[in-house]
Amino acid sequence: MYKIFIKFRKNCKHPKCADHNIILHNLKSFVCLKQFVGFSDEILDVAFVRKDSSHLAVATNSLDIKLYDSTMNCQLLKGHTDIVLCLSTSKTNPDLMLSGSKDNKIRLWLFNGSSMSCVGVGHSHTASVGSVAFHNATSCFFSASQDTCLKLWETPTNPESDTILTCTSTEVAHHKDINCVSVSPNGKIIATASQDKTAKLWIEALTLVGTLRGHKRGVWSVAFSPVDQVVITSSADCPVKLWSVSDLHCLKTLEGHESSVLQVAFISNGMQIVSAGADGLLKLFSVKTSECVGTFETHEGRIWAMAVHKDETEIVTGGSDSLLVKWKDVTEERKLQRLKEQEEETLQQQKLANYLQNDELVKALKLALRLDRPLQVLHYFN
Template sequence: MPSKTSKSKTKLKSSEKLRLKSNFAVKKVFKPFYTGGSVGIDNNGDYVFTTCGDKVFAVNTASGLAEKSLSHDGDDITCFKISPNGSCIVTATRSLLLKQWKWPEVQCTRTWKAIHIAPVLTLCFDSTSTLLASGSSDGTVKVWDMVRQYCTHNFRGIPGVVSCLKFHPRDLKLYGAGNDYVIKVWDLNSSKCVGSMESHVSAVTVLEFPSENILVTAGRDSVINMWNLSESNCKTPVKTIPVYETIEDLICLPCEDISDNSVQATFDFLTFGSKGIVRKWQGSSGKCISAGSEGMQAEETYGYTYGKLMPCGQKIMAVTSDHNFNFISVDEHKTYKHFVGYNDEVLDVKFLGEGDLFLIVATNSPKIKVFEIETSACHLLKGHTDTVLSIDVFRNQSYFASCSKDQTVRLWKMNKNTNMFSCVAVGKGHTHTVESLACCKLKMSFMVSGSEDHTLKVWNIAKGENSHIDLSVHHTILAHNKDINSVAVSPNDKLIASGSQDKLAKLWTVEDGQNVGTLRGHKRGIWCVQFSPMDQVLASSSADGSIKLWSLSDFSCLKTLEGHDCSVLKLSFIVKGTQLVSCGSDGLLKLWTIKSSECNKTLDEHSDKIWTLTASQNSDAIVTGSADSTIVLWEDVTEKEKEEQYQKQEESVMQYQELQNLLQEKNYKQALTKAILLQHPFTALNVVREILWQPQGFEILNEIIGKLNLDKKHILLNFVMSWNTNSRNCHEAQAVLNVVLSTTHPSDIENMHDSQTIIEALLPYSERHYQRMSRIVQQSTFVDYTFQLMKLSVNE
């Protein structure tokens, strides 16, 4: 039997293995890159361009991350367009400015006034990228020569907003439509309106040319019209196709056999409309070839607003009204990639899968989003009918649960082989919004939910025939007098903790739902409760800005951690319960060490309240989700920083030894340069002193300092500023100052970022040294006079 001494040694060794965290750094950020408006694709298909406030983001189609941006410094963008040759991008802003950007250098090459009296809402290039048309909400259309940089035409005739513009692929004609649902045709040679095409009874959203003599138009009147432009007087469509949904965008698929002379030529096109279904149509027959196929019917409740054909011609990108990007294969009719442009408020987030490869995210939406951390691709899980508020993951990392405003809880399963997700059980019983959820920690046998109806429900999970899972209520507890914000299950699955707006945290038994303790002490509502994974301790965070640690044996408050200035919304234990991280409505993430009760690090990356955080199983990564629509993945950089610090110390020791060797060899020139690089002011002072003691020392010092670059002179001036404060070192300081001022142009000194500070620090001490030297000169003159008198008296 091991002795007490051996037990203590074992405990000591295990504690030594715990490496406390000192800092986390941002590894990856899932930030919003699309809030509605124009979208585009570069000619190689490597980047998708999206509008987000005052920026146009270039999103990498492989990683899903916004790598570049065209910023307009607070001036919101109304629309943008990429030239057909892909060399430039033109953006229009609310301040009625047009900007031309050079891509991919991300360089603004030209800015000019749009001349319109209202914001520009649509832009269109011709096929040669030399002409640009701008349509405004003031009903005017202007054509710009991009080479000579002036406005060539100003067209009127559209009442209200100009909804779409399109140049003819061959003729110098411009087609446009607006609020009167009439398609206008302007001839750029004569600068006149040469035609009006009336057929639509609602806003026209699409103008497309499958060929030179065919025009396809679509709009919100649920029909597609085909026009034969070869007719001398084209006023009525030759074919009208009812589509039974409002059309927002249309893509004509490339076809080699298309004829320019007949509208009966065979060509296919895709439509994107309000029903959220990508439909494929045959132009000659007007029949729908495919609709609602797998992957083509991506959204049931959100329609499509844009559709773009990828440069390869076999894939399309469809944008939904809730800012999601679906990349769809035209032939196989499958969505092979999905990106989220805007998450709205992030309410909860958890790691999922072996190795924490996925992130489950609950946003201000009925859909659960599962992000692949490596590729940023997203899976949308449908099931809830209202906003999902909380999620939690079981220990096996294959099942997770969710709760929602629709008063239900759901159990989900991930297939590890295919990475597909499915809802396997639904729990009903709450009468109000289910705000919080917690899964058991050991075997997957139960989960707990807390609701606005003031009750806790313990749900039994049982597997039936054919692996069917049943979800039933084991018991219901009337737990609090106000909303239950948080629930947690103890590591041994014996206790449940609940935190409520009534300022109380309570403990309950899982088996019979009996209350075993009430924790009082918070002055405002409790937002989060968490059990320590190792000790018999419960942590709670509150709107009073404090974090409290409670003993589970006597329910007393062990510690109170104060550091947040506002509500602490979430907390999590890390490093086996020795540390915890917390986040608040101030947008700050704080790292605490429980033993010392100190905040080791405060991290600021979010611009709004952080609703949620979670730590990985090994505590090496943390994810935070905020109301600013961003999800930040943090990685532990403690060991990395220690290694860097060790390397710096090692390098510093080696350089210091080299400096000592130079001093030993009396190589003062290199020694002074090395002391400046190491920023050793005292060593540099000794070197300067030794140089000045040499014959012709001032000339040697002048030669050495004169060859230094401006950065090293700047460091040397900071040394002089320190030396000059001591009268013992004033001679060396003034000598160096003399050389620096005589060998450096005044403008270079003025351009130093702290030049004013240096001058203000040098002046008073220099004046004091000058006055002291003046007094010494006067005293020496008096001594010389006295000595001369003494000599005269001796001679007499």
């Protein structure tokens, strides 16, 4: 037997940050069985968790991180003392997650059993942590902050509750806030994007490789191609740019958005680019033709967050409109549907030809009407 308790919790410094949750308890033990979150405010970042990407972590203008499972049951991850700004999971161990916050701290989370708990805390930054990213080997990770510093951290081998994380290297990377840090697929190069209108490439020891100059306003996002020596950047000046990692030249400029592009990512084995803008639009670009091949309009405000499923069948976006939207790749389904329609049309054409050959004009006339063939209908009348 169960009983539902509705709790309204308001523990944030900001008046808007109130959680309206429905919690399902066991009546005998009073253990929380499920929790449904009814209000999220602005969604600032999202990340898939676990090997099968069965869980979704969401940062929502709150002190707490919301961890959803496939049934939308939600666990609140507590630990930060100010708004959580960024999330990142490890590709080699998706049970590990990083978070950065306005409290200037980084937290390392580990999924163990059926829940997630904080196993490490980093205190080295002096301003809000805006981006975090794991190294591919998971032995270390990187963080970027409004204090203009890029930091390299050591991931503890056997982390326990609230282990103090060790910062092994620090570099003053930009002149203004750093918005994004990204690691190349082979783990050899790190990219940062900043409000100083540049993106920079670094090797693992935080040695500067080169600077990408060309954007006219602050650069919001940077991402590496999974197959080529190419990096992509998005900025408040609207265009999306592709750069060569080897010679640091701009290869292509993709036009389409009419306001700031806040997130970009490669999909389809590096052949397509998906971008999210402050205009609430999600756009799909072809790398080969540099054309926008799709525009999707569901959000009513800025799209701050975007996460791509590891098999690229799903994309999750979130923004200032408090909407968490799941997008599904229906390319194969539509291709199969078109093939099925073509087969059906061929069969109907054959049936029509058989009617004419057998001089069954009435049946041919009915079929032509059903197929919406006015010229053939006129022919049969004549």
